[in-house]
Amino acid sequence: MEFKKNQMVELYIDDIGNEGEGIGHIDGYALFLKDAVIGDKVRARIIKTKKNYGFARVEEVLEPSKDRVEPKCPKARACGGCTLQHLSYKKQLEYKFQKVKNCLERIGGLQGIEEKMEPIYGMDEPFYYRNKAQFPVGTDKEGNLVTGFYAGRTHHIIDCTHCVIQHPVNESILLKVLDYMKKNKISAYDEKTNHGLVRHIMTRVGFVTEEIMVCLVINGKKKDLRNLYQLVDSLKEIDGMTSICVNINKEKTNKILGNKIETVYGPAYIYDYIGDVKYQIGPLSFFQVNPKQTKVLYEKAMEYANLHGQETVWDLYCGIGTISLFLAQKAKEVYGVEIVKEAIDDAKFNAQMNGFDNAKFFVGKAEEVLPREYEKNGVYADVIVVDPPRKGCDAKLLDTMVKMAPKRIVYVSCDPATLARDLKILGENGYQVEKVSVVDQFSHSSHVESVCLLSKIY
Template sequence: MNRMKRKKPPAAAVQAPVAVGQLVEADVVGIGHDGEGVGRTRDGYTLFIRGALPGEKVLARVEHVKKQYGYAALAQVQVQGADRVEPPCPIYAECGGCQLQHLSYEAQLRWKRQLVVDALERIGKLTVQGSGAAGAGADGGSEAQAGGVTVHPTLGMAEPWRYRNKAQVPIGQEQGGLVGGFYAQGTHRIIDMDDCLIQHEKNDDVVRKVKRVAGELGIRAYDEGTGRGLLRHVVVKVGFRTGDVMIVLVTNGEKIQRVDELLGLLREEIPGVKSIVQNINTVQTNVIFGDRTVVLWGEEYIRDYIGDVQFAISARSFYQVNPVQTEVLYGKALDYAGLTGGETVIDAYCGIGTISLFLARQAGHVYGVEIVRDAIADARRNAELNELSSRVTFEAGPAEEVIPAWRRQGVSADVIVVDPPRKGCDAALLSTIGEMAPRRVVYVSCNPATLARDLRVLEDAGYRTVEVQPVDMFPHTVHVESVALLVWNGK
């Protein structure tokens, strides 16, 4: 006789000790990856509270709850933390462009180092020298423990404002005319602004004038909801050293009404403008650029320098947005490469050749690979511009395919440099690096989590992570770049 199995009664849902809309007290014990304060209620429940800082006691209004944590809005700071400062930007509370203006710059640098340390330890399973003192000490880890990875204090800026050489501003339509600025955090609602403290002053000036001139000529902004309207984004690129200005008008269609008048007024009102470009994007998407770009007036490129290396920058070229700190970052990569003049170097994810050309002046030969064909064309042009064509070879394609092909042709690297996007290195590339076993790997990273993941893979393949240098490329935001040095240990 078959017995029917009794169904277990459903488990009672675990209830959070707070409710949406409730006003609660919380002690703030840390900062989350997105810059929110990590608060603990009296019941031990975790709340992520934007604008709250470690060491503070706050009153927060609960906005969203899950079983183990929730999100809340800062209502009142009852006990202020030692690192709190007054944000200088008048729209900081609304705008999503910056997340850390309320935290002193010295504390930002300490926190960014700790982000890297935490990722290396938790994700990479690496031992970090002095990590126990990293969160509290001003030097971020001078109490070294033997045998671990050295994570240096974050290299910051003497003047951490007005550092961005590129603005990408969405344009909207209001009754009074065109508006443009960053999106409010977590939304696509444009916060209109005329002055951004992390942008170069020329970027602000150009965006202000484009909004006014285009509005006066009756050019309407693109509407995400209806798919109608023309002007989607204004992108401005400025050469810090040269003063060159490029204006890119991203449009929902080819035809710009009264285009000759628009070009004439922009040329008349914007000093240093060298290039006015139209990029056509008719797809309903969050991606800024479309596939087609047309020069409306002037040159296809502007020029700028990193150190004494000159670069030609097109409308869609990837070029680091903080040239001051890029020189610091690439200088550290060059130090870690340890070049003496005869080495063969492979630069994976080479982009327009920025790191490759830095390395080429001190290496025997540099091979650069990049999947974006337009970037490789720019890299070759930049090599010619700096009279380094004979010392570099650039090829378009996936690094995990091109590098093995070079290997079959007899290329053997002494140093491999990788500078991947936020998702990190392709697994096949990491495997290829392990097989080639260059004596040094220099890893430039914009994401501590994927850096730590990839370092673990390389360690398991026979490398030892010696040191990591965080660099603050984006002050007042939650982003941090790092350069890591790995040496071949053998197996």
């Protein structure tokens, strides 16, 4: 049967894809549908066709799945942030566990892996959990100022000041900024023309310290923000307001933050804790966005590292030293590696602030620093911890890790496909997977974190 664009079809959703989209089949032809749930019977409009599969949009749910729920946010379907809010939280957790399991089996070749997997670590309250937000600012068709989030795969702003996965204080901040902009005729940035002033409103919230940062990203100079003291006075009315700053980004780019930061009120940072470790966080700092689940993730990494005070640990892709300093509580010495110099500066400061003199940091690519230190300086590792970006570990880095032959490797991952690929390589070179934990770090999205323990086979 041949399908065409805009054709209406009725189908039953029998599977779920990597991005959380529903999958239905008609005569063996697969259709992928955003906002569809396994068990739904839907009427859908085909929007794109390929040879063996296509994409469709749900026009009507004819018979809802028992796992379908009403999204808490009325903008959930239009917004590109929460792709799974229409799926019960219990089913979200099952989906993420299976996603990791399937990748480890199909890509990693790890048979019987479920026996080594712990039950998924979900959230008691899977809403209002994010400590960082970046809201684009623009205008609607009538020219009114709006802020919110981009619709999926577009740069069209969905007007939304109340987000159910962000910290609740954000709504007050956004309304105050929009009010200030309207009163002072401050323009919003237009990425098509590269004109307009305010590009984004970035916020950070310390969940333990309750400190708040607001950073306006602008296409201009601080002096272009007329009567800025009005905004400062208004934001200071919010309990916990600690830092107000301006980030300069005049580049015609999708990159949100520029490199220049000017403080307006307070310091250019806030503090927060993960467990007993204190971190200084600036506008440019990488810091996990879900502090409650980050503590779960890091405690699991610590457990898998099995430190007794005599171990040398290497933490690769260390960022501002979040995992490094967590491990430094029990290790003899920790070496962190990160390509971003500013992140290493933060890591060194955080180590000093917490009184860790057993943590040292290197700037550079992990796949260059570790081989250099191993081959030239003969460094040693009892345990190696990696927390790479989505693309996973570089092949040269994996090769050096194998040569160093640590007793244990703890692999923290935000992408189960590249995790599985790398575990297969390590498995072919003398390491076996002992344990796997799946942590729901990003509730209501298809993203998932996991941590694996590998041990050296002697």
